[in-house]
Amino acid sequence: MREGIMKRISKGFSLIELVIVIIILGVLAVTAAPRFINLSSDAKIAVLKQFKASAIEVNQQMQMKAQMTSYSVQPVDGRPDLTDVDLNGDGNFDIRLKCGFLDNTDVAKRINYSDDQIGNEYEGVNYTYFGFSQSEIKTSQCYFRYEQSYGSTNPSVCDSNDARFQPGYQLETSGC
Template identity: 45%
Template structure:
């Protein structure tokens, strides 16, 4: 048989056209995925903010009830430890009746995507470490909890989302 066998497959032009179509689809779809990620981070921080407020309201209300045991911390009138589980373990610290900045994280359900950063004795930053340097403040995508400053100033709750 002298017949040439017919070769099957894609031509170079067909492959280039397919690659160009895939590139166009990627260019169009990528910004939508980036926007979805940003919206998810912003939503996560909003949920943290709401959860922190709810936790503080709950703990504050419980600290005012006589059925929960409390104990003063040294000679400081601003700090109070409370036994919320009734097991004679005073494991929650309140400052002026609200959660201390180091205790707020115990009351929030945080996934592995969140990083906690403390600043001074009053501020706790919980957010996304987008540049992987172990800090969230420089990424400007965080929830800031500031503990109560005095008996008449409740805690502060701020979301910074400009870098999300």
């Protein structure tokens, strides 16, 4: 008889065992969740840093192309600080440089990105914001801001080697 009781096989978990497992899973979820939440923020910051690096590189590339004889370059009438560049040789000047750097609207044309996930907005004639919204990017506090070169209509003042005339590249990541 005693042998029959010992041979009884228990099936399933008791209520106490299930509660203990649920508590352990809850503790693990609470400790691991912040790491996964920060991954999204870290990814957004990495994308914005890449925008900054791309803007710097595209400006360097455009400065070189403007110096090459294989590209058509012309000054803008009455504005010696502005230069138009024809990149594809079709006779249309598609890019405008201010003191040798991309103006705020042309930087968006030269950086390839998906319009589905990234948006841009302009503030006046000097700033372009790139962020993870299609509107109100500046208020999101998660953006890359490009500030076009501060130029002067006096060509002797417009020196692309002078730090005062270099474009600005700013990251704002407090809202990411």
